[in-house]
Amino acid sequence: MDWKKAITILAVSFFLVNLFMAANLYMRDVINERISGFNTSLEVMNLLKEKGISVKGSLPSKGQDAWWLEVEPRENIMMEGYSREVERGFWNMDAAEVRKIARNFVQEKVGMPSDARFFKQEFDRELKEYRVDFLQVYRDIPIYNSYIKVRIRADGRILVEKNWLKIEGFKGKKREVVLPVVALLKVAELKGRDKPIFVTSIKEGYFSKPVNGEKWQIPPVWRVELDDGEVFYINAFTGERE
Numbered sequence: 001m002d003w004k005k006a007i008t009i010l011a012v013s014f015f016l017v018n019l020f021m022a023a024n025l026y027m028r029d030v031i032n033e034r035i036s037g038f039n040t041s042l043e044v045m046n047l048l049k050e051k052g053i054s055v056k057g058s059l060p061s062k063g064q065d066a067w068w069l070e071v072e073p074r075e076n077i078m079m080e081g082y083s084r085e086v087e088r089g090f091w092n093m094d095a096a097e098v099r100k101i102a103r104n105f106v107q108e109k110v111g112m113p114s115d116a117r118f119f120k121q122e123f124d125r126e127l128k129e130y131r132v133d134f135l136q137v138y139r140d141i142p143i144y145n146s147y148i149k150v151r152i153r154a155d156g157r158i159l160v161e162k163n164w165l166k167i168e169g170f171k172g173k174k175r176e177v178v179l180p181v182v183a184l185l186k187v188a189e190l191k192g193r194d195k196p197i198f199v200t201s202i203k204e205g206y207f208s209k210p211v212n213g214e215k216w217q218i219p220p221v222w223r224v225e226l227d228d229g230e231v232f233y234i235n236a237f238t239g240e241r242e
Helices: 003-036 041-050 084-092 095-109 180-191
Strands: 053-055 066-082 116-124 129-138 141-153 157-175 197-206 216-218 220-226 231-235
Touching: 041 053, 041 180, 053 180, 066 095, 066 141, 066 220, 084 141, 095 116, 095 129, 095 141, 095 157, 116 141, 129 157, 180 197, 180 220, 180 231
Parallel strands: 053 197, 141 197
Antiparallel strands: 066 157, 066 216, 116 129, 129 141, 141 157, 197 220, 220 231
16 A cells, blocks of 8 residues: 555545635634624515525524533433323313323333423324424523423324433533524525525524434534424534534
8 A cells, every 4th residue: 555645645635624614614604794794683584585584483683602512321212102091082182181191101101300391292183193292401401302202192002202311511612603594594505495495493402413422512503493394403603404
């Protein structure tokens, strides 16, 4: 093997990767600075309109400065149970009753952590099931990849998926995050301009993809949900998709 040539190739590759990362960060800062210079929220909304982006409700003007969050795996559980009461009364349950059944089942079977908070609830008529999700929170900040998902089905089956983390705490230096509009522009870039984009929710939190490790750090993100249910997690430090 020509070691000199190999080392040269590695050095050039390393340089190009760093150049690409630096260019991305520079463009993020340029966009951030441009948007920060807007005098009114109307100017921001006009920019989004140009990009084919519509936002339901109000758009946060900025996010909270944040740290990295260090975590460890704690529980990864999947289980199934059955309730005769659910099977008999499935079509007559209201939203409050569904949520109560989900919470009580989790508490009895796998334990409901004290730092769990209700996140969302929906009904899938095609699959004939209620879906109730809980998230872990740390200092009132949601951690989107630490969750309990409950599925309550018309045949009386109740399925639970619990993926819970142990929180070690914030790490590193507190940093400024990208503006929420930057996250929306990234979503528009990822989606392309084939059709308009309708944003139903944009919220700050923490998220990372599954990691095989004993301990790792997860970044702050902007969670962007569209009207078709598609969800994007945009790294709030880099402005890139997680």
